[in-house]
Amino acid sequence: MNSVTPIADQKKVGMVSLGCPKALVDSERILTRLRADGYAMSPDYAGADVVLVNTCGFLDSAKEESLAAIGEAIAENGRVIVTGCMGDEADAIRAAHPQVLAITGAHQYEDVVAAVHEAAPPTQGPFIDLIPQPDVKLTPRHYSYLKISEGCNHSCAFCIIPQLRGKLASRRIDAVLREAEKLVVSGTKELLVISQDTSAYGVDTRHDVRQWKGRAVRAHMTDLARELGQLRTPAGETPWTRLHYVYPYPHVDSVIPLMAEGLLTPYLDIPFQHASPSVLKRMKRPANEAKVLERLKKWRNICPDIAVRSSFVVGFPGETEEDFRYLLAWLEDAQLDRVGAFRFEPVEGAAANALPDPVPEPVKEERYARLMEVTARISAAKLAAKIGRTLPVIIDEVGAPDEDNDIGATGRSQADAPEIDGNVFLRNVPASLAQGDIVQARVEDADAHDLYGVIA
Numbered sequence: 001m002n003s004v005t006p007i008a009d010q011k012k013v014g015m016v017s018l019g020c021p022k023a024l025v026d027s028e029r030i031l032t033r034l035r036a037d038g039y040a041m042s043p044d045y046a047g048a049d050v051v052l053v054n055t056c057g058f059l060d061s062a063k064e065e066s067l068a069a070i071g072e073a074i075a076e077n078g079r080v081i082v083t084g085c086m087g088d089e090a091d092a093i094r095a096a097h098p099q100v101l102a103i104t105g106a107h108q109y110e111d112v113v114a115a116v117h118e119a120a121p122p123t124q125g126p127f128i129d130l131i132p133q134p135d136v137k138l139t140p141r142h143y144s145y146l147k148i149s150e151g152c153n154h155s156c157a158f159c160i161i162p163q164l165r166g167k168l169a170s171r172r173i174d175a176v177l178r179e180a181e182k183l184v185v186s187g188t189k190e191l192l193v194i195s196q197d198t199s200a201y202g203v204d205t206r207h208d209v210r211q212w213k214g215r216a217v218r219a220h221m222t223d224l225a226r227e228l229g230q231l232r233t234p235a236g237e238t239p240w241t242r243l244h245y246v247y248p249y250p251h252v253d254s255v256i257p258l259m260a261e262g263l264l265t266p267y268l269d270i271p272f273q274h275a276s277p278s279v280l281k282r283m284k285r286p287a288n289e290a291k292v293l294e295r296l297k298k299w300r301n302i303c304p305d306i307a308v309r310s311s312f313v314v315g316f317p318g319e320t321e322e323d324f325r326y327l328l329a330w331l332e333d334a335q336l337d338r339v340g341a342f343r344f345e346p347v348e349g350a351a352a353n354a355l356p357d358p359v360p361e362p363v364k365e366e367r368y369a370r371l372m373e374v375t376a377r378i379s380a381a382k383l384a385a386k387i388g389r390t391l392p393v394i395i396d397e398v399g400a401p402d403e404d405n406d407i408g409a410t411g412r413s414q415a416d417a418p419e420i421d422g423n424v425f426l427r428n429v430p431a432s433l434a435q436g437d438i439v440q441a442r443v444e445d446a447d448a449h450d451l452y453g454v455i456a
């Protein structure tokens with residue numbers, strides 16, 4: 001919590017943060033910067049001198065949600081600044097909400113901070129600026145997103161991220177490691193490494209070398225993973241570290257032994273998007289998926305507990321029933337642990353919109369349902385195989401005692417990333433259990449997505 005002594009007329013900023021974890025990290029950075037400038041955070045609209053809405057502009061549905069959030073902030077407070085991905089569509093925002101005070105795009109930290117200064121000039125208390133403050137975090141204290149780069153060098157046909165966020169721009173590895181260390185020292189038990197393409201980290205800087213703890217480290221995914229595996233919490237434990245948005249380039253093989261050694265969480269989030277070679281080609285996907293099944297097998301031999309999560313798009317233009325069946329058969333072989341699926345939706349400005357042979361909506365729906373059925377069955381079987389095992393579980397939430405004085409808790413195993421994967425529901429936990437504790441839990445039951453158990 002903020003330890004600054006409040007001063008009477010300190011200006012307060014409210015924040016509505018929409019979109020993906022990367023946008024959440026942007027919100028944290030903006031708020032950290034604003035707090036350093038002497039602002040306080042307001043938990044509600046009423047107490048805020050100005051409200052920031054960090055928007056998502058990826059899909060049409062996200063844009064609608066962003067416009068609705070801006071409308072709500074205007075109705076509730078009236079003084080609204082818009083930032084984030086949808087900020088690139090200032091005309092559309094102004095057409096819907098002419099009252100907004102300012103609009104800035106994604107990563108324009110300086111601009112958004114300047115807009116806040118103009119809308120609600122800060123009350124400078126000299127002592128505020130002198131007190132070192134922890135960074136503002138919008139996730140619970142026990143897990144943190146660690147953003148290693150911005151932008152993307154690929155040009156997948158359905159995606160406008162490169163237009164919105166530009167080419168790959170990697171952060172210095174010493175800066176990333178310093179941030180990770182700081183987070184772990186201040187209570188983070190789980191680091192979630194995010195970017196648009198984690199495997200490509202450092203390609204733009206030619207993997208530049210920096211000094212870290214007396215060692216030369218490259219801006220490269222394998223060096224990053226190895227160094228993150230050296231971090232320890234104040235209690236001397238290895239924090240959980242998950243790699244997200246990993247493309248299966250060959251060097252991914254070299255991080256699997258770190259998972260087997262317990263230095264890296266045995267979890268890989270690989271956005272395959274499809275399996276049919278012809279669909280992948282039309283999607284202009286960067287990776288060659290042909291050898292992936294073989295590699296999955298190899299990874300599981302090295303680290304049997306590795307959980308692989310992925311996402312898929314069904315109904316991409318030109319996807320035939322044969323392509324779709326190829327995908328289903330591939331999923332049966334791949335036996336992925338966690339799968340998210342999306343029905344293809346055209347995104348304004350994406351190359352895929354010009355492709356012929358759109359898949360009719362009812363066909364998309366039907367394929368989506370078939371895919372979910374297959375992946376739910378695979379997931380249920382994989383989770384059922386965990387019944388009787390004892391697994392480490394990180395606690396996200398501890399409930400209140402029920403009428404029998406039984407306290408329940410919700411946590412996650414190493415196979416579950418927050419927000420996107422399943423949960424482990426624990427019964428009969430001690431009242432002393434706290435958010436962020438990592439306990440050994442015995443699994444008693446499972447369904448298609450979650451596990452149920454007790455502390456061992």
Ligand code: SF4
Pocket residue numbers: 152153154155156159160161162196197286
């Ligand atoms: S890899 Fe493809 S889908 Fe991912 S951000 Fe880059 S262009 Fe978009």
